[in-house]
Amino acid sequence: MALRTRPPINIGLVFDWHAQKRNRTVVHLDRPFDIAPDGGTTYGAEALAEQVREVSNRLHAAGLRHGDRLAVVKDNHFDMVLIAAGAARIGALPVMMAPIQDIDAIRTMIGRADPTVLLAGAGVLARAAGAGVALAGPGVRLVAIGEPADGLPPGAVAFGDLSGAADAPVRVRGDHEPMIVTHTSGTTGVPKLVMHSPFTALGALPYRLESSPIPLLTSGRGDVVASAISFCHMRGLSWTKSQFALAPRAMVVISDPGLESVARVLAKHRPTSLEAMPNIYQRWEELADDQPELFSQVHRFISTFDAVHPRTVRKFLAVSRARFPVWAWGLGQSEIAGISANIFTRGTMRRAGTTRNDVTNLGWPTLVRVRIVDPETGRRLPRGEPGLLMVNTRTRCLDYLGESDRHRMKTKGAWWNTGDLGERTRFGRIRLVDREVDMIPGMSCIEAESTLLDRLERAQEVVVLSVPDGLPVPVLCMRDNRIDPEEWRRATAGLPDLGEPRLVPWQDVPRTATWKVRRTQLREQLLGEKRGKGTGQWT
Known part of the structure; x- marks a missing residue:
């Protein structure tokens, strides 16, 4: 029987299929x-x-x-x-x-x-x-x-x-x-268990596109493709299937994203394509400063799972020696895969400042339909007015295991409530504002954090926490664990009013398996308060 051209969509068959292909790839691990x-x-x-x-x-x-x-x-x-x-x-x-x-x-x-x-x-x-x-x-x-x-x-x-x-x-x-x-x-709490079928996990059009050769955006036969993600999440499956289909020269697995481990692996296997979660890249900025040669051959940086800050993108594109390096950023959720995608280059990042139109620009929806609706009425909102992001996609999950009622609460016919706040811009692109649970009226935490990171060169992490009463509280992780009042005054010029900054060592910030900051836990840890401004109704 001839080997099928397309990879199977059931993960149980993908490895056998890859072993029978003419073009195959070798996998290098950072540890057994x-x-x-x-x-x-x-x-x-x-x-x-x-x-x-x-x-x-x-x-x-x-x-x-x-x-x-x-x-x-x-x-x-x-x-x-x-x-x-x-x-x-x-x-x-x-x-x-x-x-x-x-x-x-x-x-x-x-x-x-x-x-x-x-x-x-x-x-x-x-x-x-x-x-x-x-x-x-x-x-x-x-x-x-x-x-x-x-x-x-x-x-x-x-x-x-x-x-x-x-x-x-x-x-x-x-x-x-x-x-x-x-x-x-x-x-915000106990993670939900997201159930997918072969079709919704690996068979729909977005996954087929990722397994197809697309110049600049997908792997070629000469690539060395490295990934530092949480491999228990859905992205681990789609990454595996797409790379097995494209068969780059090598796949490099980074299970431990710590600085010493990563430096050792990247020195041995110089990747041409590198994927990591946004906060991992942010942590690696120290490596980009001290050992830029580790990233010199990368011509394609990829980030998923969360928003990425402009400073991070600029830093890594700058240390690449490739002629035309690109940064591919995709926003998605475990429940529905991709929502939107955008491509950044050195040119776009030079032209970008820290304005609302470029810091959180998601680009155009990718193979899905998106609506922006009023959180209270469900009414569709006009362009320029922020509301809840609703998505209609064939990759929507089947259920939440053990929490079917919660799954039904987030669906309205064919539409899925992402729990994200966004708005549609004048050209039809989507701008991300915040998670609804993290929202602060009159500002975007994502934009404020990006601006502060740009202005505070020694900052490893910036988190702006909403509180029920009073000014938002900025949390800073500084490389030397200090900030002087004048430096803070310059950093906050032109921003909405913020409370006094709290300094927290990077390792003391509570995180998820995908390195996202657990804001509810951090707020309770620092302020003794779990609640913010958002309702958290759609988390």
């Missing part, structure tokens, strides 16, 4: 897989496909069957995608979770998943034991990746001990049936 600690850090297509088959066999031996649910919570790594593929290959539903700091939230998500088998990393198991939290009920089979210092919990089996299991039957689900569940960022 947690599921294969002795497997090294370089994998060809056949070796990756074999790992997926081995995962299927071991999960089947642990009791996982077609139609069952598998809950997965472990340290960030590309093997999260292999585990999802291994479960989907036998028709089970993988529920992928990052090891967020709140162990009670992890327990809540596992309860909503109601799994037959729980696959948990040693670090999460140790934290749960230390907190006295049972991650799952007695009817759930616990499989441990690695072994905690105090030994395995009672009744648990080590993932490594399942090696050599018999071949599991391959029986994937249909294109419009549930295939995978990943969680949202969880900036």
